[in-house]
Amino acid sequence: MTVETIHRLWDDLSDFDVSQSVAAAAHLMAALCGASNAWNGTWAGAIRLADATCLDPLQGWRVGAVQALHAIEPHPDEGHFKEILRVWDRREIDPSFLLPMRGVGTFRTYSFRRELPAEWFASDFYARHYGSVGTHDAVFVAFPLNDDCESHFGFYSTRTFTDEEIALLAYALRGIKWFHRQLLLGCGLLLASTPLTSTEREVLQLLLTKAPEKEIARNKGIAASTAHQHVTSIFRKFGVRSRAELMSLWLNSGG
Structure with a gap:
C-alpha cells in the first residue's frame, strides 16, 4: 500500500454517511488488514472513569465499545473479544493489558512480539485468547481524542508484523482524527454524559x-x-x- 493508496482510502471514508460508521470502520480495517497481511482487525473506544483509584494499574480505563472485522466462532459478533474485556474489567491484570498504559494520551503503537517477553507466549492467557485462534502477533494503534477518551485499532496476524507494516498502519490511522472522533461519537463515548447502550x-x-x-x-x-x-x-x-x-x-x- 502506497501513500497515494492510503490517501484514496481516506477519501473513501469521507464518502460514507455519518450513519454508516460501522460499515466505514469495517472498510478501513479490511483495507489495512490486506495491506499488513493481518487476518483480522478490531476497533475499540476507550474511556477513563473519573472515580479511578491510585491503586488501579489500568488508571481507570475501560473499553466502552468494540467492533471486530471478522467474528470468531463459536462466539457471535464480538463475543471473543468481549471475553477478553470482561477479564480487563475484573482487573485480573495480564501483562498485555499494561501495553496501552504506556504513553497514555499520546499517539502510539504497541505490539505483542516487540514488547512482551517470550514467556508470555507460553502463558494460558495467550493460548486461550490468541494462540487458539491462530494469532501469532498483534499490533495496535492508539489515537487520543482528549485526556479521557482514546480510539484503538488492533490488527492480528499469523506471523510477526514487520516494522514497515507497523509504520504503514500508524501512518494510515494518524491522519484521520475526524474519523476517530466520528467513531467515538457514534458510541456516545466522546461527548455523551453516559455511554450509549x-x-x-x-x-x-x-x-x-x-x-x-x-x-x-x-x-x-x-x-x-x-x-x-x-x-x-x-x-x-x-x-x-x-x-x-x-x-x-x-x-x-x-x-
Whole structure:
C-alpha cells in the first residue's frame, strides 16, 4: 500500500454517511488488514472513569465499545473479544493489558512480539485468547481524542508484523482524527454524559439517517413510544434538545 493508496482510502471514508460508521470502520480495517497481511482487525473506544483509584494499574480505563472485522466462532459478533474485556474489567491484570498504559494520551503503537517477553507466549492467557485462534502477533494503534477518551485499532496476524507494516498502519490511522472522533461519537463515548447502550447505538445510527421515529420503531420492531424513549435518552446523554443539534455534533467534527 502506497501513500497515494492510503490517501484514496481516506477519501473513501469521507464518502460514507455519518450513519454508516460501522460499515466505514469495517472498510478501513479490511483495507489495512490486506495491506499488513493481518487476518483480522478490531476497533475499540476507550474511556477513563473519573472515580479511578491510585491503586488501579489500568488508571481507570475501560473499553466502552468494540467492533471486530471478522467474528470468531463459536462466539457471535464480538463475543471473543468481549471475553477478553470482561477479564480487563475484573482487573485480573495480564501483562498485555499494561501495553496501552504506556504513553497514555499520546499517539502510539504497541505490539505483542516487540514488547512482551517470550514467556508470555507460553502463558494460558495467550493460548486461550490468541494462540487458539491462530494469532501469532498483534499490533495496535492508539489515537487520543482528549485526556479521557482514546480510539484503538488492533490488527492480528499469523506471523510477526514487520516494522514497515507497523509504520504503514500508524501512518494510515494518524491522519484521520475526524474519523476517530466520528467513531467515538457514534458510541456516545466522546461527548455523551453516559455511554450509549447497544440499542441506543442502533437507534442513533437511524436518527442520523433522518428517519422519523415511526420508521425507527418499525425498523427495530418496537413500539413508537419505546422508540421515542430511546431518542429522548440519546438527546439527554448528548446534551442536545433536537435532532438538528445532534447532527451538528457530527457536522462540526473536523480537525
